[in-house]
Amino acid sequence: MENDLNKIPSLYEWAGGMPVFEKLTDLFYKKVLSDELLEPVFRHMSREHQLHVAHFIAEVFGGPEMYSTSEGSHFKMIQKHLSKHLTEQHRQRWVSLLLETANEIDLPADPEFRSAFVAYIEWGTRIAVINSNVDDLAMNPGEPMPKWGWGVPGGPYLG
Numbered sequence: 001m002e003n004d005l006n007k008i009p010s011l012y013e014w015a016g017g018m019p020v021f022e023k024l025t026d027l028f029y030k031k032v033l034s035d036e037l038l039e040p041v042f043r044h045m046s047r048e049h050q051l052h053v054a055h056f057i058a059e060v061f062g063g064p065e066m067y068s069t070s071e072g073s074h075f076k077m078i079q080k081h082l083s084k085h086l087t088e089q090h091r092q093r094w095v096s097l098l099l100e101t102a103n104e105i106d107l108p109a110d111p112e113f114r115s116a117f118v119a120y121i122e123w124g125t126r127i128a129v130i131n132s133n134v135d136d137l138a139m140n141p142g143e144p145m146p147k148w149g150w151g152v153p154g155g156p157y158l159g
């Protein structure tokens with residue numbers, strides 16, 4: 001019993017599970033496709049794109065292994081960004097629209113969750129821009145998915 005009470009939830013659980021991640025990317029990519037800077041980058045994205053991104057982030061945050069077992073892998077995700085020639089301007093707009101969406105869908109707004117969320121988004125988007133400016137990458141196709149945790153705060157504030 002004591003263990004249950006003391007168990008620190010994953011970022012995935014704290015966010016509210018898969019429906020929350022799917023809602024986040026659904027609304028986010030609607031914004032992206034109405035944005036004049038990002039629309040040309042995403043115009044040809046696959047129909048599954050937004051779901052795959054939801055499942056990828058959910059898995060990184062401790063959710064089920066949906067992306068890596070049936071939709072892609074860390075290696076395939078990295079490959080999707082190669083040669084896309086993304087700029088810092090693209091990245092900043094992407095981050096800004098995602099955070100705007102997070103507020104609109106009431107993603108948990110506590111300091112601990114948001115600091116972990118933003119840290120991951122900063123990390124992931126900066127890597128996406130770096131990879132998008134090369135045409136090839138020496139990477140092990142079996143590279144495991146990244147795993148993100150609560151960082152310095154160590155968990156949510158539970159009163």
Ligand code: HEM
Pocket residue numbers: 041042044045046048049052053056057071072076077080081084086090091094120121123124125128129
């Ligand atoms: C944390 C940051 C990011 C994550 C987790 C992420 C995740 C993903 C994933 C999982 C895919 C593969 C989707 C699929 O399998 O259908 C993908 C593709 C892609 N991403 Fe990202 N991404 C990130 C940042 C960015 C940024 C900042 C941009 C551009 C501003 C970007 C542009 C793209 C594009 C253009 C594709 C290919 C879309 C297509 O043609 O299907 N990504 N991303």
